[in-house]
Amino acid sequence: MKHTISVLVENRFGVLARVAGLFSARGYNIDSLTVSETQDASVSRMTIVVNAEDERILEQIKKQLNKLIDVITVTDFTKKAYVERELAFIKILIDPKTLPQLRRIIKRAKAEVLVKKDDYLVVEVAADADHVRNLIGELKAFKVLELVRSGRVAVAI
């Protein structure tokens, strides 16, 4: 089961390594991780998405996260009300024959063309993770040159 865990940490060097180390030491893969400053510049927020094969290990990781001296709070959004978004950029080679179809898909997905060059487009989408995944799936029918995803950010509501 996928868990979205939000961690408030002291905004200091080394904190990311401490957090990442808890996962890597247990052979646990992180699906996505975003880190940035919050409204308080001394605090950063990490949003971590993990696929927990074993809920007990995840429970242990959450406790271990809390135990880190630089961690202020740990919230698992999984059983809470929250909204989440992910940003993706998809760079696609233009083929004049399929361009209209590509534009239809982009429009239907409420995505946007961020940049248009002679030979390629950069599509931007900001949506929940399923939506982003679905759009990427559809775009696989075209020639995708590069794909960048931000990882999830989430906030409790």
Add this chain to the structure above:
Amino acid sequence: MATMNGAQILIECLRREGVEVIFGYPGGQILQTFDALYDVKDIKFILTRHEQGAAHAADGYARATGKVGVCISTSGPGATNLVTGIANAFMDSIPLVAITGQVRTYLIGNDAFQESDVTGITRPITKHNFLVKDIKDLARTVREAFYIASTGRPGPVVIDFPSDVQNAKMEFEWPESVFLRSYQPRFEGHPGQIKKAARMIEKASRPILYIGGGIISSNASEELKVLAEKNLLPVTTTFMGLGAFPGAHPLCLGMLGMHGTAYANHAIMESDLIIAIGARFDDRVTGRIDAFAPHARIVHIDIDPTSISKNIRVDVPIVGDAKEILRDLIGYIRKKPDTAAWRAQIDKWRKQFPLAYKQDDVLRPQFVIEKIQELTKGDAIIATEVGQNQMWACLFYQHAHPRTWISSGGLGTMGFGLPAAIGAQLGRPEKVVFDIAGDGSIQMNIQELATAVQNKLPVKIAILNNGYLGMVRQWQELFYNKRYSHTPMQNPDFVKLAEAYGAKGMRITKKEDVVAAIKEALATPNVVVMDFVIEPEENVFPMVPAGEALNRMLGGMA
């Protein structure tokens, strides 16, 4: 306030933290700090012969005194040599502050001479670590390091201290208080949970107290004794808990687990209520986890929430300091449980499966330890190395007081005993300190004999010399068809070696000479090395094979 350099500020901070002794070893990137130490008269400095020895000595000092142990080394190899000692303290929750020299801040990351990424290397084996990049942060960092090391579940903290920060100057200012918004250890247990535990104890018919090192860290032995005696609750301790409850007490079952007493293991397996305090259900204790204590409900008191429901699901978790919680718990219990039948059953197990070894004319290690116990009246501080020597010391010495058992539990570090004994002797100069050693382990930090002799720390080293790496040989005998792969050893002459270091050396080959030798050692005001040439293939029994249920013990001779 006076202008000081970083090295002087560090030392002033250590002084204000109440540090009495520093163990360490100098080197290029910590020279400024050693220069400042040259003028220091009120803090003792002990030069070990290897940085690992410094870390273990600081650890032994901390275990024996309850204070924070301090060690110091240079960068690079000095720091990496501390690593085993830091990991050892981490596994056993021992408060330690380790200060490591580091290359100048602008060289960090450049593969400078004797550079290593100390905060990176020690991250998973410290409670926390710091790299001080600016002298302005120094005093606060030292303050926080001591606070973190000594509160909550104690542990080691590393301060990486670049040489240009040691040289920088500023007005010294002592931070009067320390506050970390992200670190506020919880001391008081939840009253509702404690009451629930009290109701369970009142109703239990086969209760048992399962005690770990947390009782010792929280100085809660007195409270434990009251709880056990008032309610007639049998007590078993973990390896780390030895000494938390008097070993000779009629309610004491000794140690449980892989090399625990048979009666402790039977008792925990048959109990209907386990009250775990400051213990973590580690795999050496539980044996096969799905077969562990099938009838028991479990109350678990621990200051560290990560210890709770990690290996075993518990019914009533209580997070907080053992001492505070025990005080409350004692007050909440309204009637004591009826444990008469249960204690009778335990006494039956005691008679049926006593701790025993072959009684003959052969010089056996258990006999040596029993005689050390007798001649020190059980009042000595016992440090050990790791392996058979350690397990015999667990089983055949009745540890009477907290902070008198100094042994590497979680990490199982060979070479711990001698430097730890040195640290303990410094912290408790009035005590007799033994290092119970094997011929393998003692050679891992034998160089610390020089430290003991130079500083006139009269530790008594009892080598149980069987010519093997004994515990590995025992496993090879029992589980690998006696294929003694690389465990026999040709040893140096330990008597001559002791003498070369300026210590007294003795060799004892006969059972009838043991008592006189120990008496002589106790009467000698110097470091003494006793080379007990014991039965080579003596095993540690009882033993639960790894991965077996706790009541599937190999009894051996018993």
